Amino acid sequence: MSALLEVEGIDVWYGNAQALRGVSLCVDTGELVALLGPNGAGKTTTLRAVAGLVPARAGRVLFDGQVITGLAPHELVRRGLAFVPEGRDLFPSLTVEENLRYGYWTRRRLGRSGYRVRLEQMYAWFPVLGSLRDRTAATLSGGEQQMLAMARALMPSPRLLVVDELSLGLAPLVVEQLFGILRTVNDGGTAVLVVEQFVALALANTSRAYLLAKGSVQVERPSRELLDDPRLVASYLGDAAAAGLGTVLPAAPLPPVAEPPEPEPGPPGPAPRPLRRSSARPRSTPA
Amino acid sequence: MSASVHLSRAGKRLAFLSLLAIVLWLPYLPFVPYSVVGNVNVAAEYALVAVSLVVLVGWVGQISLGHAALVGVGAYITGLAMGGLHVGFPVSLLWGAAGGMVVAVVLGAVALRVRGLYLAVATLIFGWVGQEFLFRQAWFTRHSSVTAAPVGKWDTIFYWNWPDRKVFYYAAWATVALAVYLMANLRDSKTGRAFFAVRGSEAAAASVGIDVVRTKLAAFAVSGLLAGAAGTLILVGQQAVTPEAFSVDKSLFFLAVAVVGGLSSLGGAVAASLLFAFINEAFFRVRALEGWLTVVPAVLLAAALLLYRGGLARLPDDVAPWLRSARRRLDPVLEPVVVGFNRVADGLAAWLRAHANRLRGRLPTGERSAAVVVKRAGPVTTLLSRLTGGLVRAPRPVVRTEPPLDLVPPGVAEEQGPGASITALPVGRLAADTGSVTGVLPFDKMPRQPVVMAADRDERRVVLGVESLTAGFGGLVANDALSLTVCDGEVVGLIGPNGSGKTTLLNAVTGFVPVTAGRIELFGQDVTDLPPHHRAQLGLGRTFQRVRLFGQLSLFDNLLVATHQHNPTGILSHLAVTPGSLAAEAEARRQVQRVVRLLDLRDVAHTPVRDLPLAVQRIVELGRALVTGAKLVLLDEPASGLDATETARLVELIRYVRSLGVAVLVVEHDVKMVSDVSDYLYVLERGRLLAEGPAFLVAMDEAVIAAYLGRTAGAGA
């Protein structure tokens, strides 16, 4: 059973900086998978490599058993891979309906009736868009834009939907809504790979998750289990934070500070709230 | 099979002198027809315009498609001066140059507001208006034909009859030689580096204290000056001009000459002008090619742009291997000739030296000290290298001691740039000094000053004070009433999720983003309205999220740019290479040497910076800020793109920088790294301050974790 999407050990370089070191992941037909990790870990780069927007210097990407590394981005939609980039990338001067129509471009030979049906389906999944049909895309709010971007990507009935930074700049409530729609889409048979900053929401709504850091995959686990994994907090906020939360890991030695004295060793319970004003703790230096 | 025979040192000098003689006597050589001299004069005119384009377009990156209009202005103003005010020939060059300079500065004022291709269109329109309007005004073009009066006493060698092409040859090429010499001086000076910096990255240039506006205007002024002088040459050389000579397609022609020459190379510009003059001559003589002359410049421009980028300046490097192999094959034939030539030259040189010794008496022996002698390229080679804009390369200096010592550090010679010298040092001192010049010292072993910090943060001197700052762009409020401080000698970290406003804050503090409300204080001074380069001059340095170095320059030169604000010399002293400017240059190089040694970059000091790995580039950017003498350095995501080892080294480096007494503000995503290195931490979320406090405490705070991960992460048992 080969997966729908297989990424095998890709290396990606930006100029002379290596962004990805041997990243591998896979998404099966009908799965909902999350890709997590702190900033600069390479999540967006991974998705861009899948979408063909950046070249992979090593490794390969397979879609439905076929190698797609090196293909131009515009050839992927036809095969059933849709990508919603970070920042949405709508057509700002086109209306909502025109944006959706654009999404149907690769399927236009199927005729007007097919288009109408699909359009109505989008308006059913994203009711807000229905009331905004003739508005120019640039005038929509952040949440509406994200919905339009997703609807537009779904117009050609892709088999895999890849979404980058779903919640960028959006309020948590809107993000929950979007995840709900993603689940509905997923129920319909479309596989989804989503990069998301709101870790909690991402893990609550997906079945499996990858944790990326410094350009390579650190952890791969079912979402429910990853929630309790201390490596999750550690990769985002460092060992101190993980230790402070009183998890199973032994308290990692705190990083050496330039001047003595050392602060007190890791507390057994939850850490005290940091003070808002400057610390009353003395920092003396050897004369 | 012997190796190739080379010309001896004396042989090279003799060869050079012979060539010089040919150049100087060209118009009067028997086989040179009058028309060729005319074309060579025209080549001089082209060369001067091409050089002016090299300075403006090649070095500073300001595209000008209307340069012929500047030349025309120079020509017609010269006409007015010579015809109306009866100014004589060589002096009228000053009038043409002045006219060109003034108009160019006006054009430059427009260039301050528009960039890139819009500037190109603006200059095109300028050229068009010149052609259609200015050069049709009777009052301006009143004296469009002049005959330059001869100068000097008749029948002496100092009689210059300008209308004679053979005589004019000297005036034209002397002007070009002077122009190239001055521009070469400029290129290697502080002003030249400022030009390259502005072209490379205006933001980075401003961040090291360069006034971008002044630099651009200076470039326009210099370019206009040269173009105007070229106009004078055209008027006097051809004795009459019409507006068609300065039309838009003439501008394109001049641009073609500069591009074919390689756009950044002075020697290339001169070579390209000679090429075009040669083509003129060739097409004139060959009947079949008649009428195709107008096509050639366009074809060559397209070729230089699309097929052979780098133009003629690139040619020597590309052709060199072929030449070498051809020479090897021709060696048996060449050898006796070269050997014979060498013998003659060496004989001459020996005779001259003996003669000179006899005149001077014996050489002084000096004290018994270890003189470190630096054998630099001779003055002739240096001059030649300057005149040809680097096409002839001056050989690298060679170190020799008398008596020989093996304590001499191998890299010393390379560190001394042109104009510097090492005087005799007593032996003992050299041995003691050696210790500080050697290799790789880990940062914790390097000498540092003790950092004295007041116990309570509140009591320390505030180096950066941000009060209630509100800033944003495009309707988005990126910073909402933010307040933070950085105190003397500490490292402050600034973290926050995507979109929290970190970079905007940095840009507001450094002056690249306007502030809607609030106050910024640097070292106690209100800088809220100051432009970036002023803030840099107060002691603020920064690095950029995406590295902005000056790509084509070497690492050393990149750091040298940063000495700009401490170098008091001005453009005139650079043109004239005054002792003061040389001294300032030497001091600047010493300062950069110090930083290069501190940062352990000596191995790569002369590599072009774009060939270096990212980690080194980031260190160079930090070094650039240090060279400016900054007392507060802002780092914008310095760990971005670095792996774990490189990040650790960066942390070491930041700690070392703090030990030098420099305060640091680090903006980062990598919370681990930032809490490692910071004394104090600020957390932003959606433009507002979420938390602040000592680093390790803040990183553990629940609200901070929630901001990064979402509400319920980590709460599971």
Place this chain on the structure above:
Amino acid sequence: MLRSFLLSLPNVGAYAILAVGIVVIFRASKVLNLAHGAMAMVPAYLVSSLHQAGLPIGVAFVLGVLSGGVLGLVVERAFVRPLRQVSVAAQTVGTVAAFGLMVALAGKVWGTGTRLSPAVFPEGTVHIGSVSLRAGQLGLLAVAIMLAAGLGALLQLTDIGMVLRGAADSPRAASLMGVDPDLAASGAWVLGGATAAVAGILLAAVTTMSPLTMSLQAIPAFVAALIGGLASLGGAVAGAAVVGVATGIVPAVASLQRVHGMQQLVLGLVAVAVMVARGERYAGSEL
């Protein structure tokens, strides 16, 4: 005043057509096609030669327009696209090289003397008040209006137009929707070249010009496009109207009539004023 305004109308038509072509190309490639005037001039001379060789004017006209399209494609492929990696400014210089080449070759083939092309419209004069205009001049204006309207309709109402507009908005988004952005850009250049050809052929029918002066006719069109903000077809036409008014005013003011090149000076000042006033748009912030 009215008289001089009416007399300048035909030129306004030509400027409008040229400006529209410039804007179409600019929106698609972000390059200001400085060869636009030459792309207008060559088809005009071609039509003249074809007609002299015996072809009926209608056939020659069509061939001329086609040649304009081909020229557009050639300039884009040979002079602009290879320089994409360098910078937009370098691409603009590339169009300058194309300009020089076309003017030089035209001078070689057809001579640098001035000539008048065959009339596309029937001879005859129309009287408006005290002003008499040749039918050809009015025809130019009429064609300009129809062309602008037609292009506008094409872009707004058809699918192809939507694809072009979207690709101009965001080439990346277009490629994610399955549209090859390079193909779309080439299409825009073909369109630009064809419209330039129309302007050139019609203009040559009513005025005498040499290869160089005719190619430089595009400069007022650039000013028109700049005034219109380089953003929309309507803006380009409006800009052309402003240019027309500005150049029309000059002959009307008696004292300025005798000054050579006053119109060009006025235009130059207007252009500079527009660019300086809209500083930020044309400055291109580095950060």
